[in-house]
Amino acid sequence: MGAAEGCGSSRRIALLLEYDGTAYRGSQYQQNGPSIQAVLEAAINNLTRETARVAFAGRTDAGVHALGQVAAFDTNSTLGVREVVRGLNHFLPADVVVVSGRSAETRFDPRREAKQRAYRYRISNRSQRLALDRDRAWQVAKPLAVEAMAEAAAMLEGKHDFAAFSPPTDKLTARTLRRCEVSGQTGVEVTVEMEAEAFLPHQVRRTVGPLVEVGVGRMTVDELRRILEAAVPSSAQPAAPTHGLYLVRVEYDGFAFEPEEREEGE
């Protein structure tokens, strides 16, 4: 993270962010379109007149939403955390909000120190397209066999080489999937919840896509197991679309956001 300008004593502030990713090219700064980083850095500049660089706990792709993204930045501002939260929310667009804020150690790195990340994927299981949730869930028309999906999800839990669920990479692709759970009701809504210390790029969407293949009967649990075991990069297909995915929560050792402070009056 870049240091804030100026010669005052710099401090680091951590933010809990919620956003609707529909209008953004993703969390990180993009040359060719709006990003969460750009609007957040602009809001910080509007509030503090400083040029800050924001770091995020997790990279989210274009269209992916966040209920609990964590961000951090440095500032020389003497504003209290509550004033920072209120001020940023004044300058941020309607589809991005700081839910909570707190002071952090100046070494706090929201990405490296994250001990657990939780994602949710929402599937609306119905014939017709979605009006209210059109940017909030993946509409799947064929009836989903929820139990078969849950069996496949349970098979994926634990420590595996998840190369099949990632684009090709030079890095290690072993991860421990602490939770992969399917819940919901055929013909209504089906939700996939996944938790791990760290995920491979696109891992959640490249898991949900094959789980839906199992749900509609185009793939068996055994076939998915063989794809996992063969560990051929990108072989778990298709990737589910971005707009059903939510970064729900990021957890740290000994660092949490306070339960919301309440304002007096609405």
Next chain:
Amino acid sequence: MGAAEGCGSSRRIALLLEYDGTAYRGSQYQQNGPSIQAVLEAAINNLTRETARVAFAGRTDAGVHALGQVAAFDTNSTLGVREVVRGLNHFLPADVVVVSGRSAETRFDPRREAKQRAYRYRISNRSQRLALDRDRAWQVAKPLAVEAMAEAAAMLEGKHDFAAFSPPTDKLTARTLRRCEVSGQTGVEVTVEMEAEAFLPHQVRRTVGPLVEVGVGRMTVDELRRILEAAVPSSAQPAAPTHGLYLVRVEYDGFAFEPEEREEGE
């Protein structure tokens, strides 16, 4: 309802509609802005080349959403119901969708024959504004006493003169509120569900507003009871904003939409 043009044998089709009311001035045709009626009649015209007049089960105000609005129109088209649904969804904008359709008696009147209407009102009980649900729920910052709200809601159930919960009108204001239930969790989300054969104009929002007054401690259940009993028009204040309100379901005697027909393939 106007008869369809042409000299073929006219028939009536009933539609189950979902819409995001954010971009609309309401369900009914408005001179000065988009309406659900206008986009639906335009879609029917695009599909059938007929000028149809659509009738709705319930009038929804600007910004109010529907999960289960019922509409009906007449047509000479020989298209099957499934083709009508598919064709209308092709021509309708992304924020309006026909979830299901069926043939109806040519005398079927979706408004007059409705035996029960169900509304839901979503309240997000947190300090900061909403990014994902900014057009989908009412954000209330002060902690809501859910039990007090539930007690007030129960007090409103049954047959009463609901004049206080309606603008001034020459018509009768007695209604039977079959269900008025508050559920949810303080600091998270609170939902109000209301069911009646018929509601007064704005009755749901003029009920939810005072229930929130009870929830934040600005009104007691007894004070709300006295407002109900005094029956002074418009005295139940404030009205909750439109964007948290959903028309969930309309029920008829001996008339229902089939469980969705499934397409083969997604």
